[in-house]
Structure formats: C-alpha cells, structure tokens
Amino acid sequence: MKRKIAWFYHVTFRHWILSLRVKYLNTLYGMHIASDARISLKAKLDLTNPKGIYIGSGSYIAFGAVILTHDMCRNKNASVRIGKNCFVGGNAIIMPGVEIGDSVIIGSGSVVTRSVGSNVVVAGNPAKIIKTDIKTGKLGRSEEHTSELQS
Secondary structure, eight states: OOOHHHHHHHHHHHHHEEEEHHHHHHHHHHEEETTTTEEEETTTOOOOGGGGGGOOOOOOOOOOOOEEETTTTTTEEOEEOOTTOOOOOTTTTTTTOEEEEEOOOTTTOOOOSSOOOEEEEEEEETTEEEEEEBBBBBBOOOOHHHHHHHO
16 A cells, blocks of 8 residues: 555656646747646757747657757758647657647657658657557557556
C-alpha cells in the first residue's frame, strides 16, 4: 500500500512540474502549447523562434526530443505544428516547417523532415510512415496497445 501511495505522489508531483513548465514556456517565450500537453524536462525546444512552436492538447514530447523552428544554413524561420494526442519519442528531431497531424506517434530517434498526416506511426531517418489508421488517447498512448494490456 505504501508503494502505491508513494508512486501516486511521485506521478502527481511530476505532472505538476511538467504543467508548470508548459505555463512557463507559454508565458515567457510566447509558445503555443496546450495546457494539458506534457513536455519532458530534458526535451529541447528552439528558443530562436519560440513563437513558431504549436503543440496540441494531450500531446507528449519525450526526453531528448528536439523541436527546431529555425535553420541557420538556409536563413529560414518556420513554425512547427504538432496536433492533438501525439507522442514524440525520445531523441526524435522535428525540423523547421513540419506539421504533424492529430494522433501521430513518432518513433525514438526519428528525424522528421516532412509534414505528416493524422493517425499514423512514423520512424526512421528520414522518418517514414510505418503504420496507418491508428488511434491514440491522451499523451499519445496507443489505444490498440492499451486495450491489449487490459485484456
């Protein structure tokens, strides 16, 4: 019982810290991040063009993920839009100008160089669609995988 209570407090406290980070990024840098989106403390969001970052409701950006909104080589600033209920895996890189649809899972270590439609899983360098017609819930959790665990 003590373990469950300790786990509950740990998770609750962590989500509270992550929600504070979202408020901080929105207020101080002018990013457009939904209040229920979660961004890992180790994720890197581009501060050169912070107003170009749009992250939808229920999305999760994992540790080490990088979201770029500028390209110094081409002298380009471009917005990045991430839809609702998306999951961006650890150490993934999203390049400037990319738009990601709703309910998208981006695999760990992927480099997303082009826009991606809704309800897909992408992975690789450069990222390619590896599965279509998926459904995700809050924080990008696959509903297919969740139902298997509950069975």
